Amino acid sequence: MSERFEPTSLDKLEKQYDLVVIGSGSAGLTTAIKAAELGLHPVILEKMLTVGGDTKRASSGMNAAETFVQTEQGIQDSVGQFYYETLRGGHGQNDPDLLKYFTEHGARAASGSTKKGSNLTT
Numbered sequence: 824m825s826e827r828f829e830p831t832s833l834d835k836l837e838k839q840y841d842l843v844v845i846g847s848g849s850a851g852l853t854t855a856i857k858a859a860e861l862g863l864h865p866v867i868l869e870k871m872l873t874v875g876g877d878t879k880r881a882s883s884g885m886n887a888a889e890t891f892v893q894t895e896q897g898i899q900d901s902v903g904q905f906y907y908e909t910l911r912g913g914h915g916q917n918d919p920d921l922l923k924y925f926t927e928h929g930a931r932a933a934s935g936s937t938k939k940g941s942n943l944t945t
């Protein structure tokens with residue numbers, strides 16, 4: 824790679840932005856979008872040369888239970904089952920509080936992303 828990047832001075836960043844988001848995966852992008860909706864001026868700092876992190880590698884929709892898609896398709900699922908399956912997949916090493924939050928909010932994240940234009944069907 825021949826292009827050389829020069830760091831932006833912190834003074835300049837401080838005047839332009841009021842929130843620094845680290846990482847440009849789904850967590851970072853969602854945070855930045857929400858912050859902008861709330862009237863803030865976020866900047867996303869990404870260490871890699873491309874945007875998206877692992878998020879751009881996800882290929883089978885979004886892990887979630889009791890989603891609107893499942894309701895539409897008559898698929899029976901439960902947040903409790905999702906919790907225990909994910910705990911098993913993590914060999915019991917998952918942080919229980921984070922896992923509880925993740926499994927309880929997956930459906931909301933799926934509908935919120937879809938409303939914002941994400942296509943989770945592929």
Ligand SMILES: Cc1cc2nc3c(=O)[nH]c(=O)nc-3n(C[C@H](O)[C@H](O)[C@H](O)COP(=O)(O)OP(=O)(O)OC[C@H]3O[C@@H](n4cnc5c(N)ncnc54)[C@H](O)[C@@H]3O)c2cc1C
Nearest residue numbers: 846847848849850869870876877878881882883884885886
């Ligand atoms: C191959 C693969 C397939 C998957 N398929 C699915 C799927 O089908 N469905 C599903 O729901 N989930 C899937 N997942 C899991 C899903 O991709 C992740 O749970 C999700 O992308 C995590 O999002 P994130 O924003 O937390 O992290 P990431 O998307 O990984 O984003 C983190 C970003 O932060 C950057 N970063 C880290 N440290 C720094 C730093 N110090 N400074 C600046 N930037 C930094 C990273 O470079 C990265 O861009 C898959 C994961 C993989 C690897």
